[in-house]
Amino acid sequence: MARITVDHVEEEFTKTTDKTNCVFGLCSSPSTVTITQKLIAEVIGTYFVIFAGCGSVVVNKIYGSVTFPGICVTWGLIVMVMIYSVGHISGAHFNPAVTITFAIFRRFPYKQVPLYIVAQLMGSILASGTLALVFDVTPNAYFGTVPVGSNCQSLVLEIVISFLLLFVISGVGTDDRATGELGGIVTGMTILLNVLVAGPISGASMNPARSIGPAVVKHVYKGLWVYVVGPIIGAIAGAFAYNLIRSTDMPLKDLVRSGSFLRGTSAN
Known part of the structure; x- marks a missing residue:
């Protein structure tokens, strides 16, 4: 009869545990734990x-106690607060346009893009569902984004304000020469200003998730494509523009050839 030693038992237990982890639980992988934390x-x-931004909209429409400037401030403040809360964990994208743009300019892995977008849409739909349950949201109190004028007018506005948003984010969030600690404040202030200017016309979405969540919950799809196409085009253009003026000592042909133009790596 074969002699079973303690070492042999421990070895077999380890092999069994490893196989179980591979089949039933990927959470044993540190990288999987990290991405899970980011998605959460x-x-x-x-x-x-x-919840806060759209909540201020619906409260103002129902009770009239927030006012339009209050809505602008709420959007800016909540984005700033959440950037400082989880920015060090996930990068605080909260926006598919930001995620896609960062991936294009090689500041975010492509393989995580679908996961981030799903997480952002999930958060938006859950928040919109919460607001729909808490408040009596009539068509007049809809908290989503619908073009007030023509689709073309709102599309142009969404491109312009999303351009500004990513131009600012690229400056304060990706350039080592910037004061990174102020990134949340500057981003929040940019959103506040964008809502103040474009809010009455397009709703100042700047974020496909912000528009898709309420649309899915309340089944209002009028002009929804504007808030998907506009922010993505504007965000990519804004990041492109900042990388174009980013300081470098390399000639343009070498910059393009090396890929530093996309990475936004400064040679200084």
Whole structure:
């Protein structure tokens, strides 16, 4: 009869545990734990951005106690608060346009893009569902984004304000020469200003998730494509413009050839 030693038992137990982890639980992988934490942060962050921002809209429409400037301030403040809360965990995207743009300019892995977008849409839909349950949201109190004028007018506005948003984010969030600690404040102030200017016309979405969540919950799809196409085009253009003026000592042909133009790496 074969002699079973303690070492042999421990070895077999380890092999069995490893196989079980591979089949039933990927959470044993540190990288999987990390991405899970990031996705949870994105869900929570997006949830509260939409809950507070859209909540201020619906409260103002029903009770009239917030006012339009108050809505602008609420959007800016909640984005700033959530950036400082989970920015060090997930990067505080809360916005598919930001995620896609960062991936294009090689500041975010492509393989995580679908996961982030799903997390952001989930957070938006959950927040919109919460608001729909708490408040009696009539068509006049809809808290989503619908073009007030033509679709073209809102599309142009969404491109312009999303351009500004990503231009600012690229400056304060990706350039080592910037004061990174102020990134949340500057981003929040940019959103406040964008809502103040474009809010009465397009709703100042700047974020496909912000528009898709309420649309899905309340089944209002009028002009929804504007808030998907506009922010993505504007965000990519804004990041492109900042990388174009980013300081470098390399000639343009070498910059393009090396890929530093996309990475936004300064040679200084």
